[in-house]
Amino acid sequence: KQEVTQIPAALSVPEGENLVLNCSFTDSAIYNLQWFRQDPGKGLTSLLLIQSSQREQTSGRLNASLDKSSGRSTLYIAASQPGDSATYLCAGFNNAGNMLTFGGGTRLMVKP
């Protein structure tokens, strides 16, 4: 059974810092990995999708990497802004399943 872990659970940084959010998964038979953003009381906004054959994806100030052999993915946020404050969730889609398995999320606060 796939288990997804995110560290740290919470992170507070000053505006302008570059930061890395970590995601690890136990089953390397992962088909894709998706990063989401969730604002309080809202649904999930898809940020990046990395296929198992890819190593990274970039969108604006966001860069996500995937290393299947080590069971890790990272989300890099460059030049953080207060508007980046949210909970960031990673989720893996396994070959054998029909669903995403989610990590517990990292709650990010970017202070002005």
Next chain:
Amino acid sequence: GAGVSQSPSNKVTEKGKDVELRCDPISGHTALYWYRQSLGQGLEFLIYFQGNSAPDKSGLPSDRFSAERTGGSVSTLTIQRTQQEDSAVYLCASSLLAGGLNEQFFGPGTRLTVL
């Protein structure tokens, strides 16, 4: 609409009552998923529909939970005889096709509170 929509946005009910939650996926998306997000449990898969195939119900927590998808579009999640532990945010997602190649897009969720 442009995205996945869900209704109602909030639902408060009394223990023992039945509730129905609705999801309208993105037009043309063939795969539809229901997830539940509760304190202490994170986000959990409930059920998955793909076209006319039999749904994957492996995530449903009890037989009080059921879901249907009519005409390959709108889906309804029904919880019978609600319990306090059913209180959570119920999220619906859709993707163009089934499988891991396809990005899932989520609706805003329905917050269910069982008193």
